[in-house]
């Protein structure tokens with residue numbers, strides 16, 4: 432019985448902040464190492480200023496502290512981007528691909544005994560962060576910039592970039608947007624396609640590059656076409672172009688550019704993530720031709736988002752289920768099809784009880800071949 436509350440349960444307040452934290456550079460760096468290399472979360476660091484907001488709590492962490500953290504991560508973290516078909520490799524294969532590089536260095540004993548692996552965190556389907564155990568591996572990958580790995584006859588491409596914080600990514604995107612100007616014509620009707628480039632040239636500016644048409648995510652029967660233009664022509668941007676035909680019909684093509692609202696969820700233009708009603712009634716209204724059409728749109732959109740089609744897609748027939756997943760672990764929820772190295776006959780022939788290192792061995796062999804031509808000496 433607790434004498435103060437009159438119940439058997441003690442209602443504990445959070446402990447008082449003991450304060451008096453030292454935060455010299457060397458100590459913080461050692462704590463960072465323990466955290467990201469050994470997985471030990473520091474207990475006695477300055478938690479920052481706490482503000483309780485109802486059921487939520489917010490901490491403003493100490494500037495000097497946070498700067499050291501970012502600096503430490505930037506010295507050894509690489510953002511790995513899986514291009515094209517490599518996006519659809521399973522989680523485990525992606526991790527193995529990244530780690531194959533450090534494994535190669537360990538095998539040639541360049542790091543001596545007791546060297547253990549860096550941390551891989553998959554951020555999304557095509558992006559992973561890799562915290563290298565050594566700044567040497569970091570420098571080596573940054574110098575390589577990209578890698579092509581051939582697995583069972585297919586080539587998978589990875590790019591290695593500097594890791595950026597959220598704020599730095601935002602700033603990078605802003606600068607990119609300033610230095611480039613593109614227009615996407617959205618949901619182009621067949622008979623308006625003919626005039627597109629000439630109309631853009633006349634109304635906005637001559638086209639520098641016309642990208643291959645891509646299936647529209649909301650209406651897969653229509654295509655979107657992207658045009659690169661001179662950034663100086665940005666003030667000429669038009670939201671839509673209407674074509675009057677000889678039969679007095681109107682064909683309207685909507686334009687989107689980097690300033691157009693775009694949904695982070697379904698990647699469609701003209702609505703924001705907050706306004707997204709993907710999978711809701713929104714699409715049935717958009718479908719126009721009754722509920723059935725609307726439902727199809729939703730299903731199409733979900734599948735076209737998840738499956739790599741190449742520039743114009745390979746049609747609905749390309750939706751293939753993963754035939755066999757051996758020790759791979761799914762990169763996405765299991766109901767979604769994806770290209771997978773195990774669809775390759777060479778991999779399917781591997782017995783169920785394959786050794787866990789078989790894939791890695793294969794990777795290392797392929798990697799050795801891939802690097803034979805363009806070996807970057809380790810500094």
Ligand SMILES: [Zn+2]
Nearest residue numbers: 694696697707
């Ligand atoms: Zn959306």
